[in-house]
Amino acid sequence: MPEYDFETYPTGEDAMAEYLQERKAEGKPMTREEGETYIAWNTAKAQEMGERIARMTPEEERGKGGLDGLDEAMSAQFDLEEARFKVQALVEAAEDAERIAQGRRPVKRERDIIAPEGFSGMGVTPRGW
Template identity: 75%
Template sequence: MVEYDFETYPTDPDAMSEYLREREACGNPMTREGAEAHIAWNTAKVQEVGERSSRMTPEEERGSGKHNLSGLDEALSTEFDLEDARFEVEAVMEAAEDAERAAQGKHPLKRERDIVTPEGFSGMGVTPRGW
């Protein structure tokens, strides 16, 4: 498997989305193998950040610095940004999977985000039209 340096990839979700669009515009979209490797790296990184934040001392949680952000808030923010960036990559991988299925003459897979319901309705047991 190809070795990727994901430490240089953006971890902010908006930056990751822009990065993926730029790659696609240049004719070098993220491959399925690359997306799977990024998701695995990202999951490990989120787990590492979570473990680090769970081991913080009360002094570290309060943090110090100019912005008066607590260390715990910073760790959680990093964790959430990593997860959101992973969702961006997962969307690219799902689009590639749907394109493969379309090429085979199959319908795309139904995903939870494809279900659209009126506001205030839970959506339990609802499937989108045309499925």
């Protein structure tokens, strides 16, 4: 498996989207393999941050210089997750393109399901359950 320096990749949904667009414009879009490797790295990094947050002492939670350490750590973890979602959408689009090329239908994902305005879906179960 190739080695990538994911520490230098942007975090946050907008920054990652911009980075992916720049790479595509340069003619070097993120490959499916690189995206899957990034997702695995990002998941491990987010888990590591979650464990670090769980071990924080009250002093660390309050942070230094009047900044809230817990809020900063949680924000960094959420930024990582948002970036992962952007890359995951790219990987899923590549998977759908492969399925279409094989003459198969793309996978229907939860985000593809559109409900009528004002319909929350509360209390509704999918068919076959």
